[in-house]
Amino acid sequence: MRARTLILAACVLLLLAVPPLATVFNQPYYIDLLRRVLIFGIAAVSLNLILGYGGLVSFGHAAYLGVGAYSVGILAFYGIHNGWLQWAVAIVASALVALLIGAISVRTRGIYFIMITLAFTQMLYYLGVSVEEFGGDDGMRLKVKSQFSGLVDLGDPVTYYYVVLALLLACMYLVHRLVNSRFGRVIRAAKSNEARTRAIGFSPYPYQLVAFVIAGAMCGLAGALLANHTAYITPAFMDWTRSGEIMFMVILGGMGSIPGPALGAFALLIVEDQLAGWTQHWQVIFGPLLVLSVLFFKRGLAGLLPGGGKDG
Amino acid sequence: MAESILAVQALRKSFGALAATDGVDLDLREGETHAIIGPNGAGKTTLIGQLAGNLRPDSGSIRFAGEDITHLSAPQRARRGFARSFQITSIYRDFTALDNVALAVQAHAGHSFRFWRAAREERALRDPARVVLEEVGLGARADVLAANLAHGEQRQLEVAMALATRPRLLLLDEPVAGMGLEESERMVQFLSGLKGRQTIILVEHDMDAVFTLADRISVLVYGRIIASGAPEEVRANAEVRRAYLGEEA
Ligand SMILES: Nc1ncnc2c1ncn2[C@@H]1O[C@H](COP(=O)(O)OP(=O)(O)OP(=O)(O)O)[C@@H](O)[C@H]1O
Ligand SMILES: [Mg+2]
Numbered sequence: 001m002r003a004r005t006l007i008l009a010a011c012v013l014l015l016l017a018v019p020p021l022a023t024v025f026n027q028p029y030y031i032d033l034l035r036r037v038l039i040f041g042i043a044a045v046s047l048n049l050i051l052g053y054g055g056l057v058s059f060g061h062a063a064y065l066g067v068g069a070y071s072v073g074i075l076a077f078y079g080i081h082n083g084w085l086q087w088a089v090a091i092v093a094s095a096l097v098a099l100l101i102g103a104i105s106v107r108t109r110g111i112y113f114i115m116i117t118l119a120f121t122q123m124l125y126y127l128g129v130s131v132e133e134f135g136g137d138d139g140m141r142l143k144v145k146s147q148f149s150g151l152v153d154l155g156d157p158v159t160y161y162y163v164v165l166a167l168l169l170a171c172m173y174l175v176h177r178l179v180n181s182r183f184g185r186v187i188r189a190a191k192s193n194e195a196r197t198r199a200i201g202f203s204p205y206p207y208q209l210v211a212f213v214i215a216g217a218m219c220g221l222a223g224a225l226l227a228n229h230t231a232y233i234t235p236a237f238m239d240w241t242r243s244g245e246i247m248f249m250v251i252l253g254g255m256g257s258i259p260g261p262a263l264g265a266f267a268l269l270i271v272e273d274q275l276a277g278w279t280q281h282w283q284v285i286f287g288p289l290l291v292l293s294v295l296f297f298k299r300g301l302a303g304l305l306p307g308g309g310k311d312g
Numbered sequence: 313m314a315e316s317i318l319a320v321q322a323l324r325k326s327f328g329a330l331a332a333t334d335g336v337d338l339d340l341r342e343g344e345t346h347a348i349i350g351p352n353g354a355g356k357t358t359l360i361g362q363l364a365g366n367l368r369p370d371s372g373s374i375r376f377a378g379e380d381i382t383h384l385s386a387p388q389r390a391r392r393g394f395a396r397s398f399q400i401t402s403i404y405r406d407f408t409a410l411d412n413v414a415l416a417v418q419a420h421a422g423h424s425f426r427f428w429r430a431a432r433e434e435r436a437l438r439d440p441a442r443v444v445l446e447e448v449g450l451g452a453r454a455d456v457l458a459a460n461l462a463h464g465e466q467r468q469l470e471v472a473m474a475l476a477t478r479p480r481l482l483l484l485d486e487p488v489a490g491m492g493l494e495e496s497e498r499m500v501q502f503l504s505g506l507k508g509r510q511t512i513i514l515v516e517h518d519m520d521a522v523f524t525l526a527d528r529i530s531v532l533v534y535g536r537i538i539a540s541g542a543p544e545e546v547r548a549n550a551e552v553r554r555a556y557l558g559e560e561a
Contacts, residue, residue: 182424182431189415192404199364199402200477201390201419210425 004307008259015165019158031157037269038164039225044249044261045171046218051247052255053179054211055191056106059114060121061246063101064094064216066128066238068223073140073233077133083146083154087224094220095213097124102212107205121238128235139234142227154228164225168262171218176258176311178214187211219246252293254300258311263301267293317342317511318363318481323372325358332358333369334535340481345503345512347522350532356515357399359532360485363513364396365389377480390419393480397470397487399515405459409450409469412458413441416476441476448472448502464495471499482512488521500524523547 015034022030043065050056071090080086105116134140145154154160178184189197190204197204227233236242245268253264271289275282297303299310318340325333332355340346348356361367363374365386373382381389404412414437418424421436431437445451448468453461458469467487474482487503488496500521506512507525516522522529523543530540531552539549546552 177428177430180430180432181428182418182426182434184427185411185415185418185431186424189404189407192406193402195366195398196402196404196473197415198386199366199390199396199398200416200473201387202424203385203387207424 004305007305011259012169019161023158028157031161033269033273035157035161035164035229037266038161038168038262039222039229040246040249040269041168041262041265042164042171042222042225043219043246044253044265045168045175046215046222047246048250048255048257048261049175049178049218050187050208050211050215051250052257052260053175053184053191054187054208056208056212057114057247058105058117058212058215058243059240059247060101060117060119060243061215061219062238062240062242063117063121063124064098064219065223065226065242065246066121066124066235067094067097068220068225069227069233069237070128070134070223071220072146072224072227073142074134076142076144076146077140081144081147083148086146087221090220090224091217094223095217098213098216099209102209102216106208106212118240118243121243122240125235125238125240128238135234137235139232139236142231142233145228145231146224160228164229167221167225171221172258172262174218178211179311183207183210248290252290252297252300254297254302256310257300257302259305260300260302267301316340317377318513319375320363321373321375323359323362323374324370325355325362325367326370331535333362336372336532336535336537338530338537340511340513342511343508344527345507345510345514345525347514347516347526347529348532349516349519349522349529354532355535356532357485358535360396360483360513360515364394364483390477393478394483395474395477395479395481396483397467397474397485399485399489401463401466401470403458403466403469403473405457407458408455409445409458409461409465409472410438410441410454412469413444413472413476414438416473417441420477444472444476447475449498464491464499467491467495468499468502471502480511482506482510483515484512485515486517487514488516488518496521 018034019031022028043061047058047061050058068090071093072086075086075089101117101120105113108116129137152159152163154163179188186202186204186207190208194204223237226237249264249268250261252267253262254260272286275286299308316339320336320338323333323336324331336359348359350356358367362369365384373380375381376392381392404415417437417440418431442454445454448471450465450468450472453465458466461469471487488499491499496518503525514525526543528541529543529546530537531546539546539552
């Protein structure tokens, strides 16, 4: 347990050191790349709450990425650049969409749940494609980044990097508290053995639904961050392959572990980036690599850490 | 005679053409241990499932403590005082023994929309759980992962979880099945210690256990109760001997 804490602390220190190192070596690209990793880390951490701890295989998590991003984009389109408001709207709108999707899907199990979550996300995707006012298929530019009363300037890549890092750590801490609380124990119990959970007197549905909404809201925040990161918002944020990627980050990193999803986001996006720089046909190598990693690391990357792959 | 706590009337449940529960009536007095015996496939587990709320009966009614609970779900019944063990052990294999029981305590400690405080540090959950674990003889195994417990210990754990909910009615589906002689004796001894203060429906094939524990016995064959009464009466019943105890009359 001590060794694990030390390794994770070292990871955080390394992440803190990325901007100064990138500046010293004149490689600003890496600030950008790592910031993307951290944003997807938040998305993966949020999915892990319901997938890794709750056993809800949502195959539509990119929906909230899209809702969060479009919340920022649409408000900016109408001249509202206040970041507090934009991000609050992103979180609340994602929570509401998750409440709607969850209310219908969480009662179902197995393949039905997967298909319903996927279907709703496809609907949102086509909604994004069809609304011409916001760029339709091509998406829309975010001309002005979210403004935070002059407190932080997201236009500064380093500042923005630290904002995202702080939010990722906050989300990980939040999930850590949640999964160890009474609430968290109910959703984990329902994942472990639903019949037993009902037999001792829990109705899992309301707890699972609340977990689903929290995960959606958290991913909506990641969407708001992504919009500011790319300064461009397109329906592709909600593509089903994007949902698959986020899910893969969780599985690769380690389901039901606190640092796992962030490790998964790191591994997936860095390897993708390296391969893409190396050959055009990187996906041919990438696919089998993913399959192998799943077969090889049963508990995910977090399982390689001392202390094993589970937290809580 | 004490007032009946559970009253089952004309309960029926079919799977296709098979009448697994075929007009069952059952009355349970507060504090009694009522055994249900019968050959394999007689419908014992199906009956328990309908009592616990996992299976919906096709018709008939179930009253519990004066309330019609026929249409209540399993969790709703659990909150009114039902607790059960399953024929095939049903526990949280990836939780420790103590966490298993603490969850059962938590299920009866108000709502669980509490998001911040670590449940494992709540003495209100841990302490009662530990007491029940001690009672069933698993005190020393509290921190062992349930998956790593021996089969007999897992059965004990399941009973501990049921008891931790402070049930008014305990439904046990073959609690000593698959246990060694010694384990099984310990379980029977433990259950006999509950006698009088705990109302129990006991489904069991082990006749030693049944005749040690039961105040009354009902014999279920092809979904029907063919005999019901005190152990001596049932033992003497010729039809029972033919149908179930496997003797020539
Ligand atoms: N879900 C189901 N679908 C179809 N048939 C079922 C189902 N559950 C039980 N049965 C059938 O109903 C009958 C009663 O089964 P049940 O499990 O209740 O018997 P039992 O008395 O508990 O037997 P055992 O002593 O072997 O545990 C059996 O013939 C069984 O095959
Ligand atoms: Mg049975």
